[in-house]
Structures are given as structure tokens and as C-alpha cells.
Amino acid sequence: MKERLSIILGVFVVMALSNAVVPVLPFFAKxxxxxxxxxxxxxxxxxxxxxxxxxxxxxxxxxxxxxxAGLILxxxxxxxxxLFHGAYEVILFRVxxxxxxxxxxxxxxxxxxEQEDHKQLSGYFFGFLNLGLVLGLIVTGLLEEPFGERSGMLFFTLALVIPLLLNISAREIVLVVKAEAETLxxxxxxxxxxxxxxxxxxSTGVLTSLYPEFTDESPVMLSIIIGIMNVSTIISSFAASRATFRPVPVIRTGALLMAVSVALAYFAPEAGILPxxxxxxxxxxxxxxxxxxxxDFLAGTGYRQGVVVGLFNTASYGGMTFLPYVSGLLSQDLNYFTGFIFTAVLSLVVFFTIGRCECRNRS
Incomplete structure (x- = not known):
């Protein structure tokens, strides 16, 4: 039980801390x-x-x-x-x-x-991950005016002590021995x-990083807008963990909807807050x-999940690393329209290529 609590609470607070910077990005970035x-x-x-x-x-x-070790770091x-105030110092410590x-x-x-109830657990994992992202935005937005731009970071840094203490007495549990995964x-x-x-x-990172400066909204309003996206992900994560579907059609449909949504995100502010x-x-x-x-697909491959999930996370963070940065450069050097449309076109690339997937589920 301590293992599960430390993971669920840990992902909640780690994600809250990571997102606490978003509502005050213009302050850090001048x-x-x-x-x-x-x-x-x-x-x-x-x-x-x-x-x-x-x-x-x-x-x-x-x-x-x-x-x-991850919680301590x-x-x-x-x-x-x-404690440190320079923009480039913040970049270093964010790394x-x-x-x-x-x-x-x-x-x-x-x-x-690697747990027997992995699909349900993954729903909780992604649900609390996104709940952390939501509260990271909201709490920082609410604390920013009375206590300063760094107050959200301080609050969630202190909160990390709870899952860390739970993890200290946690034990390694191996339920099923699976085959070693070969990276290539x-x-x-x-x-x-x-x-x-x-x-x-x-693509979700592009919207999160561009909207603070693109819309000139207040930190509180930005917290609400971006938090709504995370709340939706919480709901759909819990729903998906209990649903039956094939991955490739879901990804293809999602890619098409993502392309349309990112393009609409550029035009939506002109029509008001509801769009x-x-x-x-x-x-x-x-x-x-x-x-x-x-x-869920990767859990059924028959491999030990360290490498398989490690590559999945590499792909996730790779997208969150490079797409927002490239879109930010395009928006600064050209215009915001180019930054948004570039992202939408990439989503269409997924729509046309995911059908070529030759993934083999071995479960």
C-alpha cells in the first residue's frame, strides 16, 4: 500500500511543482x-x-x-x-x-x-498526474498576487516531503517475471x-507554453484555461481505463482531432473565452x-517494462521539450500563426502514418 501511495501522491506533487511555473512564465522570461x-x-x-x-x-x-532518488532531486x-532569481539560473534548475x-x-x-491491475492503476496514475498539473496552475495563480511569483514553487516543494517519507519504507514488489527488452x-x-x-x-505542451504570452490573460485566468484541459484529461483517463478499444484507431482519430483543435486554438480568442x-x-x-x-498496449507486450516505458516517456518528454521550443521560436521570429499551424500539421502526420504501425502485442 505504501508503494502505491508514494507513487500516486508523488506523481501528483511532482507534476504540480513542474506546472507551478506556467502562470508566471512571462515574469521569469521577461x-x-x-x-x-x-x-x-x-x-x-x-x-x-x-x-x-x-x-x-x-x-x-x-x-x-x-x-x-527522483523525489529527492x-x-x-x-x-x-x-532561492535563485536569474532567468538562466531558472533554466538550469528546471533542467x-x-x-x-x-x-x-x-x-x-x-x-x-508490471502490476496485475495495471490498466486501472494507469488510469489513476495519469488522473493524479493531471490533477497535479491542474492544482499547480490554480494554486500558483491564487498565491501569485498576495505572496509573489515563487510562492507556488515553495508550496509544492514542501509538499513533496510527504510522498518521500512514504517511499522510505516502501519495498520492491515483483509479481510477474517478464522477458528482457532489447532497445533496438x-x-x-x-x-x-x-x-x-x-x-x-x-502538442499539448505547445498550447500550454504559447498561451500565456499569446493571449495576455492574467495568471489566474490562464490557470483556469489550461487547468480545464488537465481536468478533461483526468476524466478521460479514468474513463479510458475502464473502456475497451484498439489503440491505433484511437490514436488516428485523436491525431485528427488534435490537428483541428490546435488550429482552432489560434483563432478561438477572437471569438471569446467560451470557444x-x-x-x-x-x-x-x-x-x-x-x-x-x-x-495499456505496452503493458501487454510481454517485456519487462523499464525499457519499454522508458522509451515511451522519452518520446513524451521529447515532444514536450522540442515542440514548444520550436513553436516558440517560430512565433517569435515569424508570427504566432506559424507556430500553431506547424504543430497542427505535425498532428496530421500522425494521422497518416499511425496506420503503418507494425506493433506486435505479445500478450
Missing amino acids: ELPAVQGAIYSAYFLGAFLTVYPAGLLSDKIGKVLLIR TVISGAAIV IEGVGAGMFISAALSWVN RIISDYRWLYLSTVILVG VIIVFILVGLIAGFILVGQT
Whole structure:
């Protein structure tokens, strides 16, 4: 029970801390879109570089130790962001925070995917992950005016002590012995699945990183708008964990809807706040079904989940690292329209390529 609690509470607080910077991105970035994108993406760069090695290592030394190390590193980096004030210092510590989160997420999701009730657990995992993202936005937005821009970071850094204490007495549990995964074989078999993860997960990051400066809304309103997307993902994650569907058709449909939604996200502010809310709800619903479907498929491959999930997380964080940054550069050097349409076109690439997926589910 302590293992499950430390993972569910841990993913909740780690994600809340990662998102606490979003409502105040213009403050950290001095209102420069490229620097704004760099601060946002730095976290995902650190995670991107860590999740695969962490997954590989978790198959060899176990998940619990890496979960603990990830929580400790995240606490340290969160405290550093609170204490240091320069934009480039924040970028550096966001990278370190991403390294800690990458260790935690990779080991924790690998643990989840090796349990007998992995599909239901993955629904809770992604549900609480997105609940953390929501409260990270809302709490920071509410605390920003009375206590300052860094108050949200401080609050969630202190909250991380709870799952860390739970993890200290956690034990390694191995229910089923599975085959060792060969990295090149996994990449070859699931390449289109991983590509869809890069693009579709990265697309949600583009909306999150561009909207603060694109709309000039207040931190509180931005927290509400972006939080609505995460609430939708919470709902769809729980629903997807109890539904029966085939992954490829879901991903293809999701890719088409994502392309339309990202394009509409550019035009929606001109029509008012309601169209913006509808777009973000749709994006959140798409993301929940795709994430649960992908991880459920990978759980049935017959392989130990460290490498398989490590590559999945690498694809996720790769998308969240590079797509927002590239879209931010396009928006700054050209215009916001180019940044949004570039992302929408990539989603259409998934729509046309996912049908070529030759993934083999061995369960």
C-alpha cells in the first residue's frame, strides 16, 4: 500500500511543482517568447535525457530506489528555483528538476505497468498526474498576487516531503517475471507508436507554453484555461481505463482531432473565452484516451517494462521539450500563426502514418 501511495501522491506533487511555473512564465522570461519557451522546455529536456536510462536501470536494480532518488532531486531543484532569481539560473534548475522527475516518472510508471491491475492503476496514475498539473496552475495563480511569483514553487516543494517519507519504507514488489527488452527491437516494433507520442503529447505542451504570452490573460485566468484541459484529461483517463478499444484507431482519430483543435486554438480568442474553453476541453479528452491506450498496449507486450516505458516517456518528454521550443521560436521570429499551424500539421502526420504501425502485442 505504501508503494502505491508514494507513487500516486508523488506523481501528483511532482507534476504540480513542474506546472507551478506556467502562470508566471512571462515574469521569469521577461516577456520574451523564446526565453519563455526555454524555461518551460528546460524541465522536459532534463526529463527527456533521463527517462530512458532510468527505465533501463529500473529493470536491473528495481523501481523503488529510483523513485526515491527522483523525489529527492526534485525537492532540491524546487528549492533552488525559489532561492535563485536569474532567468538562466531558472533554466538550469528546471533542467535538474526534469532529471529528478524523469527518474521518478520512468520508475513509477514501469512499476505500475508490471502490476496485475495495471490498466486501472494507469488510469489513476495519469488522473493524479493531471490533477497535479491542474492544482499547480490554480494554486500558483491564487498565491501569485498576495505572496509573489515563487510562492507556488515553495508550496509544492514542501509538499513533496510527504510522498518521500512514504517511499522510505516502501519495498520492491515483483509479481510477474517478464522477458528482457532489447532497445533496438522495441524501437523497431513500436516506432510509429512512439512517434505519435512525441507529436501528440508535445502538442499539448505547445498550447500550454504559447498561451500565456499569446493571449495576455492574467495568471489566474490562464490557470483556469489550461487547468480545464488537465481536468478533461483526468476524466478521460479514468474513463479510458475502464473502456475497451484498439489503440491505433484511437490514436488516428485523436491525431485528427488534435490537428483541428490546435488550429482552432489560434483563432478561438477572437471569438471569446467560451470557444477557448471548448478547444482545451477537447485537447484534454484526446490526451487521456491516447495515454491510457498506449501504456495499456505496452503493458501487454510481454517485456519487462523499464525499457519499454522508458522509451515511451522519452518520446513524451521529447515532444514536450522540442515542440514548444520550436513553436516558440517560430512565433517569435515569424508570427504566432506559424507556430500553431506547424504543430497542427505535425498532428496530421500522425494521422497518416499511425496506420503503418507494425506493433506486435505479445500478450
